[in-house]
Amino acid sequence: MKKKKGDSMSGNDTxxxxxxxxxxxxxxxxLMLLEGLLRKCHYQVTTTNQAHIALKMLRENKNRFDLIISDVHMPDMDGFKLLELVGLEMDLxxxxxxxNSDTRLVMKGITHGACDYLVKPVRLEELRNIWQHVIRKKKSNPLPPPPSGISTDQIENLSRKRKEEEEDDEEDENGNDNDDPTAQKKPRVVWSIELHRKFVSAVNQLGIESNYFFSTLSLFLIFLF
Structure with a gap:
C-alpha cells in the first residue's frame, strides 16, 4: 500500500x-550546525529561527513532523511556552x-513535558538516538490531541461547564433532604485517560461539520458523567 503524504515515518520499515x-x-x-548533524543521521529536517512560525507550521499540519527540537531561550516565544502548546495541541x-546546563533549567524542561534536554554544542552521537523518543511516545499511547477543528479552549469550556453543573447538583443534594431513602447518589466520574479516548473517538465519528455536533457532544458528556 502506498504511504500517504503526511503519515508518520515511524510506521515505515526504513x-x-x-x-x-x-x-x-x-x-x-x-541552527545551521544542528541541521547538518541531523541530516548526517539521515533525518528529514525543517528549520525555523522563530518559535511562532514553528507553531504555525505545526497547527497547519499536525502530522507533518515526528519530533521537535527547540531552543529554550528565544525572543519571540519562550521555548517552554512552545513546549506547553505542543503538548496540549499535538502531543509530539x-x-x-x-x-545552559543548570540543573534547575533541565528539571524545568523535563517536568514541563520535554522528552530530553540537550546541552550545546550537541554531539552527533546524541542525535543518532533521538528517534527512540518517537517510538516511546507512540508505544506509551498518551492522551490523544483534540480532533482537528476543535480547540483546546472548547474542550476546557465543556469540561468546566459540566463541573459547574456537578457542583450545583451537590449543593442541591446537601441542602435538601432526599425523600427516597433508597436513592443513591450518582458516583463522581474522574476524567481519565480512557474517558478522554472515548471522547475523541466519539468526536471523530460525529464529525465536526455536523450541524448537531455540539448538542450531540454535550449528550455524550452527560452520558459519561
Missing amino acids: FPVGMRVLAVDDDSLC PVIMLSA
Whole structure:
C-alpha cells in the first residue's frame, strides 16, 4: 500500500531513516550546525529561527513532523511556552536545547513535558538516538490531541461547564433532604485517560461539520458523567 503524504515515518520499515524533525533556534549559526548533524543521521529536517512560525507550521499540519527540537531561550516565544502548546495541541515529542546546563533549567524542561534536554554544542552521537523518543511516545499511547477543528479552549469550556453543573447538583443534594431513602447518589466520574479516548473517538465519528455536533457532544458528556 502506498504511504500517504503526511503519515508518520515511524510506521515505515526504513525508520528512523527519514524521520521528520522540526528544529527551532533563533541563533542562525547553531541552527545551521544542528541541521547538518541531523541530516548526517539521515533525518528529514525543517528549520525555523522563530518559535511562532514553528507553531504555525505545526497547527497547519499536525502530522507533518515526528519530533521537535527547540531552543529554550528565544525572543519571540519562550521555548517552554512552545513546549506547553505542543503538548496540549499535538502531543509530539519535544527535545529542549540550550547552552545552559543548570540543573534547575533541565528539571524545568523535563517536568514541563520535554522528552530530553540537550546541552550545546550537541554531539552527533546524541542525535543518532533521538528517534527512540518517537517510538516511546507512540508505544506509551498518551492522551490523544483534540480532533482537528476543535480547540483546546472548547474542550476546557465543556469540561468546566459540566463541573459547574456537578457542583450545583451537590449543593442541591446537601441542602435538601432526599425523600427516597433508597436513592443513591450518582458516583463522581474522574476524567481519565480512557474517558478522554472515548471522547475523541466519539468526536471523530460525529464529525465536526455536523450541524448537531455540539448538542450531540454535550449528550455524550452527560452520558459519561
